Amino acid sequence: MTVGIDDIAIYIPRLFLDARDFAEARGMDPDKLQRGLGISKMAIVDTNQDPACMAANACLRIMQRDNMSPKDIGRLYVATESSLDESKAMNSYVIGMLEQVYGEGSFEHCGGIECKFACVSGSYALYDNSNWIRAGEADEKSAIVVVSDIAKYDLGSSGEYTQGAGAVAMLVNDKPRLLEFDPKVTSTSIKNEYDFYRPFGKETPIVHGQYSNLLYLIQVKKALMAYKEKALATGLIKPKEGETILDHIDFLNMHLPYSNMGKKALAYLLRHEWRKLPRWKKIIEKIGMEEPTPKDPRGTIESVLADTDFMTKDHEFTKKFTKTEEFQETYDAKLSSSLIASQMIGNLYTASLYLGLRSSLEFEFQKGTNLEGKRVGFGSYGSGSSAMVFSGVILPRYKEIVKDMNLEAEIGNRVKLSLEEYEEIHENKRSPQENFLESKKEFILVDVENAPESRGERRYVYNG
Ligand code: HMG
Numbered sequence: 001m002t003v004g005i006d007d008i009a010i011y012i013p014r015l016f017l018d019a020r021d022f023a024e025a026r027g028m029d030p031d032k033l034q035r036g037l038g039i040s041k042m043a044i045v046d047t048n049q050d051p052a053c054m055a056a057n058a059c060l061r062i063m064q065r066d067n068m069s070p071k072d073i074g075r076l077y078v079a080t081e082s083s084l085d086e087s088k089a090m091n092s093y094v095i096g097m098l099e100q101v102y103g104e105g106s107f108e109h110c111g112g113i114e115c116k117f118a119c120v121s122g123s124y125a126l127y128d129n130s131n132w133i134r135a136g137e138a139d140e141k142s143a144i145v146v147v148s149d150i151a152k153y154d155l156g157s158s159g160e161y162t163q164g165a166g167a168v169a170m171l172v173n174d175k176p177r178l179l180e181f182d183p184k185v186t187s188t189s190i191k192n193e194y195d196f197y198r199p200f201g202k203e204t205p206i207v208h209g210q211y212s213n214l215l216y217l218i219q220v221k222k223a224l225m226a227y228k229e230k231a232l233a234t235g236l237i238k239p240k241e242g243e244t245i246l247d248h249i250d251f252l253n254m255h256l257p258y259s260n261m262g263k264k265a266l267a268y269l270l271r272h273e274w275r276k277l278p279r280w281k282k283i284i285e286k287i288g289m290e291e292p293t294p295k296d297p298r299g300t301i302e303s304v305l306a307d308t309d310f311m312t313k314d315h316e317f318t319k320k321f322t323k324t325e326e327f328q329e330t331y332d333a334k335l336s337s338s339l340i341a342s343q344m345i346g347n348l349y350t351a352s353l354y355l356g357l358r359s360s361l362e363f364e365f366q367k368g369t370n371l372e373g374k375r376v377g378f379g380s381y382g383s384g385s386s387a388m389v390f391s392g393v394i395l396p397r398y399k400e401i402v403k404d405m406n407l408e409a410e411i412g413n414r415v416k417l418s419l420e421e422y423e424e425i426h427e428n429k430r431s432p433q434e435n436f437l438e439s440k441k442e443f444i445l446v447d448v449e450n451a452p453e454s455r456g457e458r459r460y461v462y463n464g
Helices: 019-025 030-037 051-065 090-102 121-134 209-233 259-274 279-287 301-306 308-322 325-345 349-367 398-402 407-411 419-426
Strands: 004-011 015-018 041-043 073-079 142-151 164-173 179-181 187-190 251-254 375-382 386-394 442-448 458-463
Touching: 004 051, 004 349, 015 019, 015 419, 019 030, 019 041, 019 419, 030 259, 041 325, 051 073, 051 090, 051 142, 051 164, 051 442, 051 458, 073 090, 073 121, 090 458, 121 142, 121 164, 121 349, 121 375, 121 386, 142 349, 164 325, 164 349, 187 209, 209 259, 209 301, 209 375, 209 386, 251 259, 251 325, 251 349, 259 279, 259 308, 259 325, 279 308, 279 325, 301 308, 308 325, 325 349, 325 407, 349 375, 349 398, 349 407
Parallel strands: 041 164, 073 142, 251 375
Antiparallel strands: 004 164, 004 179, 015 041, 142 164, 179 386, 187 386, 375 386, 442 458
16 A cells, blocks of 8 residues: 655744854854854744644645645644643644634544654654554545644753744645655664753753764664664665665655754764775775774763764764765765755754755755655654654655745745844743734734633634
8 A cells, every 4th residue: 555745835934043143143153053054044933923823834735735625634643842731732723723714623523643752753643644544544534744843942052053943744645646655664763861851841952962963873873774674674675785775765864953964964874884885995095094983882972972082083084974975976866955945944843854855855856856766765863862764755746746846935035033033032022912024824823821710722813
């Protein structure tokens, strides 16, 4: 049975913070953000927007574009780590908003929950909904999986330049036009970790930045190894002598907390896969140094990070590796197009991976690449921590979807915030009514109740 992504829609807030302005205001070298991390703009939510209305806006876009009515949808799952309530799922707000357009009770047959596991939960939601369809429970209906988040860090922290916001809605069914998931190869890794977490009541996360970078790489590698075992055992991928499974994955989409993390992950995974192959000898000759190993190769992440001699040499090795023709070719062909949207928008937590997919499709199509039959690999990571690696193949009808993709047009006219305006929003100094932008044909937040008996009730309207 074919199961996969039929269509994909995005909602990105129009307000943004320019990385150069930000760096100057914080006394940083703008090149660190633009070249070092690959960040040029960060999308910021207006005072009358929240993760629920971004999710509803993305759902509405996909339903309207595909002429769907609520009876075509059997499940609506929301994956987010920007939860609005300890108990009430974000789905109910989203359904409430959609019913303002489609009619009261129009979604009452539809099931769904809010899923949480930092940035990886959207991938779990996609997998679970695909299996709902595979199990024959869908009754010809589609599922919508919507991922929506606001990446918000403390002012002045090193996470502050990796913020962003947005939502991606994906229509999943058994007649997909875009991408079919490869069956029986989805693989995961999981471990109790404190790389990035947000205790109850705290609006911003506690982050151990360098630890999180390395943990991400290790967890994704573990999931990739499990994927490899399954891909070989099922015969999905049959590498020839001297090849790796990565040679058989045409495009890679990695979780992108910032766009250069994708490049870091590619370098890490290629090093792992290529070092056992004949091609590595030539690459080592070009790099001109042996691959460094930590003093304690079986040590912890902390011991590796504290091994400054290793870290310096490893950094130098990676830099040289990423300049080789072999790396560059792979980077240009498999990854680079997926990073463009992240540079323009920032981290979207759960939605980052899927914005990357969106970006890869749009910009590869613009380059004139024939995408039909191409295998896309996904490296999903969520702090705390879990990774999921899976893959899919682009279907013959993909052009029907991809031809109309236009990131800039879909975001609409973007409006740059001054540092002062951004900080007012960040510190919640404005009420929902003190919004910066007028909106049309979208859901907005108009009020959050404060009275004890209705505290936290949120009111949304559709600005038709
Ligand atoms: P940092 O310490 O500010 O930056 O933290 P850095 O010192 O690592 O520098 C970054 C890069 O800029 C380096 O390049 C520097 O060399 C370069 P690299 O060595 O990596 O290739 N650089 C420059 N380049 C040009 N000109 C310059 C210059 N100066 C330096 N002048 C960090 C960066 C990402 C750690 C920080 O921003 C942070 O803590 N962010 C939040 C956490 C995060 O994003 N972690 C990523 C992995 S965990 C994850 O992805 C999960 C997450 O999405 C949450 C979830 O799952 O829910 C976060």
